[in-house]
Amino acid sequence: xxxxxxxxxxxxxxxxxxxxxxxxxxxxxxxxxxxxxxxxxxxxxxxxxxxxxxxxxxxxxxxxxxxxxxxxxxxxxxxxxxxxxxxxxxxxxxxxxxxxxxxxxxxxxx
Amino acid sequence: xxxxxxxxxxxxxxxxxxxxxxxxxxxxxxxxxxxxxxxxxxxxxxxxxxxxxxxxxxxxxxxxxxxxxxxxxxxxxxxxxxxxxxxxxxxxxxxxxxxxxxxxxxxxxxxxxx
Numbered sequence: 001x002x003x004x005x006x007x008x009x010x011x012x013x014x015x016x017x018x019x020x021x022x023x024x025x026x027x028x029x030x031x032x033x034x035x036x037x038x039x040x041x042x043x044x045x046x047x048x049x050x051x052x053x054x055x056x057x058x059x060x061x062x063x064x065x066x067x068x069x070x071x072x073x074x075x076x077x078x079x080x081x082x083x084x085x086x087x088x089x090x091x092x093x094x095x096x097x098x099x100x101x102x103x104x105x106x107x108x109x110x
Numbered sequence: 111x112x113x114x115x116x117x118x119x120x121x122x123x124x125x126x127x128x129x130x131x132x133x134x135x136x137x138x139x140x141x142x143x144x145x146x147x148x149x150x151x152x153x154x155x156x157x158x159x160x161x162x163x164x165x166x167x168x169x170x171x172x173x174x175x176x177x178x179x180x181x182x183x184x185x186x187x188x189x190x191x192x193x194x195x196x197x198x199x200x201x202x203x204x205x206x207x208x209x210x211x212x213x214x215x216x217x218x219x220x221x222x223x224x
Contacts, residue, residue, distance in 0.1 A: 004152075032211060043114075043201055043215030044153070087152065091211075096166045097143070098213060102152040 004101035029093030135204030
């Protein structure tokens with residue numbers, strides 16, 4: 001069964017303090033690994049799709065990378081507005097559903 | 111270009127009543143997914159529908175829950191005889207294709223069962 005585990009559950013950073021969020025996954029034939037951002041009381045907002053090991057995507061202060069078993073979301077010099085829950089998800093062959101991890105809650109203090 | 115529209119945003123029901131949650135996908139999207147999110151937990155897949163068809167309902171409880179996506183009108187998630195454990199945020203997502211790539215989510219419907 002496809003599974004996604006994210007760590008840490010919560011991460012507190014000072015503004016400007018770079019760090020990484022981890023997403024470990026098991027899936028039968030990866031079709032895509034996704035990162036979403038979710039603000040309190042809102043629906044998830046799409047950030048990135050990664051398809052194969054070695055692939056990297058960047059957007060402003062965020063960079064997502066992918067290996068055969070893990071994905072990392074690197075946050076460079078974060079700002080308070082980056083505070084949110086970051087969700088990792090996978091979609092595998094043979095299924096139509098995208099499976100989400102529990103998320104990492106990021107708090108960035110000014 | 112309106113996004114995914116969900117209503118109601120908040121719904122309060124007493125135990126034993128019915129809850130109906132509606133979702134209008136983005137224009138041009140014919141694939142709809144429903145997810146449930148409990149406090150401090152991730153999104154749990156419930157059901158995937160195309161127009162007039164249920165494609166995958168493996169995440170939906172066998173009893174009391176049903177979903178539809180008619181030829182005309184919004185997709186509806188129906189919960190009969192609600193219990194306190196049904197209290198959660200229910201999110202709808204749509205996509206233009208069925209390959210479950212990027213999903214476009216609505217703002218969610220928050221159900222509270224008294």
